[in-house]
Amino acid sequence: MSSESQAPSSASEPCRAPPPLPEQVKDEDSKSVSKKAAKKEAAKQEKLRKKQQEAALAAAAASMSVEEEDPLSGSYGDAPLSELESMSEEEITKWTEVGSLTSALSGNSVRISGRAQTIRAVGKNMAFVVVREKGSTVQCVVTVQPEVVSRQMVRYVAGLSRESIVDIEGLVTVPNVPIKGTTQQVEIQVKKLYCVSKAMPTLPINIEDAARSEIEIEKALQAGEQLVRVNQDTRLNNRVLDLRTPANQGIFRIQHQVGKIFRQFLESEGFVEIHTPKTLGGTSEGGAAVFRFDYKGQPGCLAQSPQLHKQMAICGDFGRVFEIGPVFRAEDSYTHRHLCEFTGLDVEMVIKQHYSEVMDIVDRLFVTIFDSLNSNCEKDLEAVGRQYPFEPLKYLRNTLRLTFEEGVQMLKEAGVEIDPLGDLNTESERKLGQLVLEKYGTEFYILHRYPLAVRPFYTMPCRDNPVYSDSFDVFIRGEEIISGAQRVHVPELLEERARACGIDVATISTYVDSFRYGAPRHGGFGVGLERVVMLFCGLNNIRKTSLFPRDPLRLAP
Amino acid sequence: MSSESQAPSSASEPCRAPPPLPEQVKDEDSKSVSKKAAKKEAAKQEKLRKKQQEAALAAAAASMSVEEEDPLSGSYGDAPLSELESMSEEEITKWTEVGSLTSALSGNSVRISGRAQTIRAVGKNMAFVVVREKGSTVQCVVTVQPEVVSRQMVRYVAGLSRESIVDIEGLVTVPNVPIKGTTQQVEIQVKKLYCVSKAMPTLPINIEDAARSEIEIEKALQAGEQLVRVNQDTRLNNRVLDLRTPANQGIFRIQHQVGKIFRQFLESEGFVEIHTPKTLGGTSEGGAAVFRFDYKGQPGCLAQSPQLHKQMAICGDFGRVFEIGPVFRAEDSYTHRHLCEFTGLDVEMVIKQHYSEVMDIVDRLFVTIFDSLNSNCEKDLEAVGRQYPFEPLKYLRNTLRLTFEEGVQMLKEAGVEIDPLGDLNTESERKLGQLVLEKYGTEFYILHRYPLAVRPFYTMPCRDNPVYSDSFDVFIRGEEIISGAQRVHVPELLEERARACGIDVATISTYVDSFRYGAPRHGGFGVGLERVVMLFCGLNNIRKTSLFPRDPLRLAP
Structure with missing residues (x-):
C-alpha cells in the first residue's frame, strides 16, 4: 500500500474489464486525462444521447403507429x-x-x-x-x-x-x-x-439445419428430399449461431463438467491449483512449433505447456499441483485431433517411491470424471447423441494397466510386427485398442514403461532396466489422450540425458538449475480438455469441442 | 473417428505433456521417423545407460567407502x-x-x-x-x-x-x-x-532470511544486529527458493481458495465455465498495450481480456458463463498493482431487467469468498500475517452500494472537489474508501451509475439519464478491483456509441455483427485474481501474489 504513490493512475489496471478494441485501450495516464476531458465529453454525450433518444422515440412511434388504435398495445x-428498476x-x-x-x-x-x-x-x-x-x-x-x-x-x-x-x-x-x-x-x-x-430476417445458417444429424439427411435423401447440410467451416465462421444447437449446448456443458470434476477430485487429494505464465523468455526455446513475439524489447514466446513451471512449483514445495489453462502449439497439423491453442489439464506431484503413484491418480481421476458425466450429464449426452450418435464409453472400475512390452506382445500375437523399442504409430495404437477391448472389455487403459528412447530427455529411466522409462500413455477409444512420467530430479543426470538426446545443455540451464536446491522425486501428466470431451462422446473432430477453435488457418472469430 | 486416416501420426499431439525445449518438439511426422530411428537410438541409449549405471555404482561405492565397516549402513x-516397486x-x-x-x-x-x-x-x-x-x-x-x-x-x-x-x-x-x-x-x-x-551447499537465498518480517529486521537493528533483508528482485530471480517461505505457501493456498469458491459459487448459480481463445486476429486490434505476433503468416495478438468472446458465448445461448484464464497487457506500468500477464476472473450473464442483477452476483460472490477465506484458510492467513502483518478485511453481510453521484457528494462534503462527470483518480478513490469506512464500517463496497463518458463505448447508457451508465466499480481497501456493466446489445446503438467515442466502426464489425442474430440483455464483470489476494491480505505488491510474475522488465523465470 505504501507504494501507492508509484501508481498515479489506474485507468488501465488489469482488473478493469477491458474493451476488445484498440481505441479503447487507455494509456497509463489516461485516467487523469479523461478526468479533464470528461466534462467536455459528457456534455457532448448528453447532446448525442438526447438526439438519439428522440430518434428512438420517433422510431418506436413509427413502428407502433399501425397499432395506435389497439387498446391492448401495452401487452406486446x-x-x-433495460428496465428502470431491479426486479x-x-x-x-x-x-x-x-x-x-x-x-x-x-x-x-x-x-x-x-x-x-x-x-x-x-x-x-x-x-x-x-x-x-x-x-x-x-x-x-x-x-x-x-x-x-x-x-x-x-x-x-x-x-x-x-x-x-x-x-x-x-x-x-x-x-x-x-x-x-x-x-x-x-x-x-x-x-x-x-x-x-430483433435478429436479422436472413441468417447465415438456420439452427434447425445446423442441428440436423447425418442420419436425417441420408434418410431424407432416400425419400427424395435434399436437406441442407451445414459444413464445418460455415459453422465455425458463424459460431455464435452454431453454438445454439442442442448438441453444442450439450458439448460445452459436458466440457464444463469435465473441468469441474477434474478440479474437485484433485482438490480432495490435496492438490493446489496454480497459474503459470504463458509468456516465456524466448532465447531458450526454439523450433517451428513455438509462437514467438516481441515482449517489450525482449524475445518472447508462448508456452507450449506448463511443464517447466509446474515442476518448479514442486521444487517450490507445493507438493501436489494442477493447472487448467491454455497451451499454444504453432504446429502445421491439419488433422481431426490437433489445435494450435487448446486447454491443457496438467498435474504434477511428489512421488514417494514409484511412478505408479501418478498412474493411481490418473486411474481414479478419470473413472470419477466418466462416472460423473454418465450420471450428471444425461440430458447433455443425449443431446449430443441425437445429432452425433455414439456408444457409451466402456471402462473398468480399476483401470487396466499394461506394460509397453505386454502391448507389443499382444500386437505380435495378432500378427502386427512392431519395433519393441520404438513408439507406436496411430495405426498400431488403434489396433491395440481393439485387441484390449476384445480381451479386457475396456476402451480406457494405461500403457506404461515406454522405451526410454521415445520419451523426452527429462523422463526418468527405469531403475531395473534403463532401456525403458518410468512413463505412461493413456488411451481412449484407441487414441492416445494422456502422457505422463516420473521426471529426472537430479541435475547431473538431467544434463547427461539432455546431451544423450543431442540437446545443448547451455540452452536448458534455467530448467536444470531449478533442481540444484533440492528437488523431490516427482512426476505428472498432461491431457487436453477438448480431446477428453471429443473421445468420450466419440466425436470425429476436435473443433467440435473447442468453443472458438484455433488451427493453422483459423484465427477467427 | 472416421477421419483418422487424416492423422497419420500423433507424435506431437496436444495432449502429450510437451518438453520445455525446442529440440524435443517433434515434427508432425516424427513418430514414424522416430520409429525407424528408435532401434538405433535405443541401442545407443542402452550403452550410455550401462556406462552411467557403472559410474553411479562407482560413485555410490566411493561415497559409502568411509562407512564400509558400519553394520548399520543400511539405515542411512x-x-x-526411485524404488523398484510401488508402495x-x-x-x-x-x-x-x-x-x-x-x-x-x-x-x-x-x-x-x-x-x-x-x-x-x-x-x-x-x-x-x-x-x-x-x-x-x-x-x-x-x-x-x-x-x-x-x-x-x-x-x-x-x-x-x-x-x-x-x-x-x-x-x-x-x-x-x-x-x-x-x-x-x-x-x-x-x-x-x-x-x-542434495541441495547445493551455498544457496542464493536462505529460506529463514526470505521468511523474515520487516519488524524482525527493525527490532534486531535496534538491538545492534544487522539481519539479511532479501529484496524483491532477488526473491523473484530465485522464485523456486522464495516460494518455500511460510508466507508464500500461504499466499498461493489462499489464491487457490479464491479460485475454488469463485467457481463453486458461480456453478451453484447456473454459470457454465468457458475457455475462450487467447490468440486473436490482429487486424482489428491495435494500441501499444497489445502483444503482437505472427500467427502462421497472419497478424495475431494476445487477448487483453475475454470481453468479446464471453459476450459471444452469451449470444451463443449459454445464459451465464465464467472464465478463469490468463490476460495479457503490454503496458508500460511499473506500479505495485500492474502485471503484463495476470489471471482474469471473468463473468458474463443474461440480464432479465436491470444491471443490478449483475451487482447482486458480485455482492453474494465476494461475501462468500471472503467468508470462506476467513473460515477455511486460517493457518494460511496467519502465515502471511506473520511476515506481512495486516488487519482482517472489514465487509458487510450485504455489500454497500453507492451511486457515483452519492460518492461525489461524500467527497464534496469532505472538502474534496471533483468533476461530477469525470472519473475518480487513485487519490480520490482512496479518500472515498476512507470516508466509506468511517461512515459505513466497510472496506468493500460498490460504486455504480458511473458517468457514461468515462466508460467503454459498449457500456449501456442509463435509461432515465444517459449522462450516466449502467455500470459499476468495486473497491477493496480503497483500491478499485472489479469493473462491470450492462452491455449495449443492439448493433445500431453499439455503432452509434462507437462513433461517438471516435472509433472507426469498420474495425469492430466482427464484434458488432455478433449482436445481429438476436442478443439478450446482458452484462458482466472482470477481476484480477492476484489483486483479490493482494488486497484481501493487505499486501503492498502484486508480484507477491503471482507465482511467476511478468512485468515490463521481467519475463523469467
Whole structure:
C-alpha cells in the first residue's frame, strides 16, 4: 500500500474489464486525462444521447403507429433496452427457465425469456412461437381473446424474425396430444410478448439445419428430399449461431463438467491449483512449433505447456499441483485431433517411491470424471447423441494397466510386427485398442514403461532396466489422450540425458538449475480438455469441442 | 473417428505433456521417423545407460567407502532415484505429512519426507534436523544408539546441506519443554534417514532470511544486529527458493481458495465455465498495450481480456458463463498493482431487467469468498500475517452500494472537489474508501451509475439519464478491483456509441455483427485474481501474489 504513490493512475489496471478494441485501450495516464476531458465529453454525450433518444422515440412511434388504435398495445411490442428498476420479489419468482416447464406448473402464470425459434401464423387470429432457451424448447400459443390478445398482437408476433429474443408472460397448459418437436411437453397460452432484440430476417445458417444429424439427411435423401447440410467451416465462421444447437449446448456443458470434476477430485487429494505464465523468455526455446513475439524489447514466446513451471512449483514445495489453462502449439497439423491453442489439464506431484503413484491418480481421476458425466450429464449426452450418435464409453472400475512390452506382445500375437523399442504409430495404437477391448472389455487403459528412447530427455529411466522409462500413455477409444512420467530430479543426470538426446545443455540451464536446491522425486501428466470431451462422446473432430477453435488457418472469430 | 486416416501420426499431439525445449518438439511426422530411428537410438541409449549405471555404482561405492565397516549402513545414505516397486498398504499408512504430526501420534513409528531446513550437530553422538514440508516444520533427533543409529550415521546427517530432501523413519515423541522454532510440537527420534536429493551447499537465498518480517529486521537493528533483508528482485530471480517461505505457501493456498469458491459459487448459480481463445486476429486490434505476433503468416495478438468472446458465448445461448484464464497487457506500468500477464476472473450473464442483477452476483460472490477465506484458510492467513502483518478485511453481510453521484457528494462534503462527470483518480478513490469506512464500517463496497463518458463505448447508457451508465466499480481497501456493466446489445446503438467515442466502426464489425442474430440483455464483470489476494491480505505488491510474475522488465523465470 505504501507504494501507492508509484501508481498515479489506474485507468488501465488489469482488473478493469477491458474493451476488445484498440481505441479503447487507455494509456497509463489516461485516467487523469479523461478526468479533464470528461466534462467536455459528457456534455457532448448528453447532446448525442438526447438526439438519439428522440430518434428512438420517433422510431418506436413509427413502428407502433399501425397499432395506435389497439387498446391492448401495452401487452406486446419492442421492449426497452433495460428496465428502470431491479426486479421485485414477485417478478423474480415468476421467471421460469424453459427447461423447467413441466406439467407440474399447469395453470400457473409464468414469465419466460428465450429465442423465437420458429414462428407460424394460422390465419389472422392465431400464431405459434417455439421459444428456445439453452437448448430447451416450448410451444407458445398466441390466440385472439377479448381483453387479452388483439389481432394486432397476433400480427406483431407473426412478423417477428427467427432467433429474436422475446420475453413472454402466459399460462402453462397441458395439451391433450403429445407435442412433437419441442423438448417440453406443455404449452404457454401467451398474454404478453415483448421483443428484446430483433435478429436479422436472413441468417447465415438456420439452427434447425445446423442441428440436423447425418442420419436425417441420408434418410431424407432416400425419400427424395435434399436437406441442407451445414459444413464445418460455415459453422465455425458463424459460431455464435452454431453454438445454439442442442448438441453444442450439450458439448460445452459436458466440457464444463469435465473441468469441474477434474478440479474437485484433485482438490480432495490435496492438490493446489496454480497459474503459470504463458509468456516465456524466448532465447531458450526454439523450433517451428513455438509462437514467438516481441515482449517489450525482449524475445518472447508462448508456452507450449506448463511443464517447466509446474515442476518448479514442486521444487517450490507445493507438493501436489494442477493447472487448467491454455497451451499454444504453432504446429502445421491439419488433422481431426490437433489445435494450435487448446486447454491443457496438467498435474504434477511428489512421488514417494514409484511412478505408479501418478498412474493411481490418473486411474481414479478419470473413472470419477466418466462416472460423473454418465450420471450428471444425461440430458447433455443425449443431446449430443441425437445429432452425433455414439456408444457409451466402456471402462473398468480399476483401470487396466499394461506394460509397453505386454502391448507389443499382444500386437505380435495378432500378427502386427512392431519395433519393441520404438513408439507406436496411430495405426498400431488403434489396433491395440481393439485387441484390449476384445480381451479386457475396456476402451480406457494405461500403457506404461515406454522405451526410454521415445520419451523426452527429462523422463526418468527405469531403475531395473534403463532401456525403458518410468512413463505412461493413456488411451481412449484407441487414441492416445494422456502422457505422463516420473521426471529426472537430479541435475547431473538431467544434463547427461539432455546431451544423450543431442540437446545443448547451455540452452536448458534455467530448467536444470531449478533442481540444484533440492528437488523431490516427482512426476505428472498432461491431457487436453477438448480431446477428453471429443473421445468420450466419440466425436470425429476436435473443433467440435473447442468453443472458438484455433488451427493453422483459423484465427477467427 | 472416421477421419483418422487424416492423422497419420500423433507424435506431437496436444495432449502429450510437451518438453520445455525446442529440440524435443517433434515434427508432425516424427513418430514414424522416430520409429525407424528408435532401434538405433535405443541401442545407443542402452550403452550410455550401462556406462552411467557403472559410474553411479562407482560413485555410490566411493561415497559409502568411509562407512564400509558400519553394520548399520543400511539405515542411512543416498536414496535411489526411485524404488523398484510401488508402495505396499503398510508403507502407505506409515507416510505422514509433517503438518499432521501431533502428540496424538506419540509412540508411533512414522515416515516423513521433506527438506532439511536446518542441521545442527551436537558433539559426535547427536544431530538435530528440522524437517520442513509445505511450510510445516518438525524437529528430528539423531542420537547414537546401539543397533539403531551409528556414529557414522550422525556424521552423514551432520554433513547434509540445507534444503536437501530427506526421507526419515522414526518414533514420534513429545518433549517435556515446548519446542521453539518449529510449527509441530513433537519430535521424531530418527531410526532411518535417506537423502533423496542434495541441495547445493551455498544457496542464493536462505529460506529463514526470505521468511523474515520487516519488524524482525527493525527490532534486531535496534538491538545492534544487522539481519539479511532479501529484496524483491532477488526473491523473484530465485522464485523456486522464495516460494518455500511460510508466507508464500500461504499466499498461493489462499489464491487457490479464491479460485475454488469463485467457481463453486458461480456453478451453484447456473454459470457454465468457458475457455475462450487467447490468440486473436490482429487486424482489428491495435494500441501499444497489445502483444503482437505472427500467427502462421497472419497478424495475431494476445487477448487483453475475454470481453468479446464471453459476450459471444452469451449470444451463443449459454445464459451465464465464467472464465478463469490468463490476460495479457503490454503496458508500460511499473506500479505495485500492474502485471503484463495476470489471471482474469471473468463473468458474463443474461440480464432479465436491470444491471443490478449483475451487482447482486458480485455482492453474494465476494461475501462468500471472503467468508470462506476467513473460515477455511486460517493457518494460511496467519502465515502471511506473520511476515506481512495486516488487519482482517472489514465487509458487510450485504455489500454497500453507492451511486457515483452519492460518492461525489461524500467527497464534496469532505472538502474534496471533483468533476461530477469525470472519473475518480487513485487519490480520490482512496479518500472515498476512507470516508466509506468511517461512515459505513466497510472496506468493500460498490460504486455504480458511473458517468457514461468515462466508460467503454459498449457500456449501456442509463435509461432515465444517459449522462450516466449502467455500470459499476468495486473497491477493496480503497483500491478499485472489479469493473462491470450492462452491455449495449443492439448493433445500431453499439455503432452509434462507437462513433461517438471516435472509433472507426469498420474495425469492430466482427464484434458488432455478433449482436445481429438476436442478443439478450446482458452484462458482466472482470477481476484480477492476484489483486483479490493482494488486497484481501493487505499486501503492498502484486508480484507477491503471482507465482511467476511478468512485468515490463521481467519475463523469467
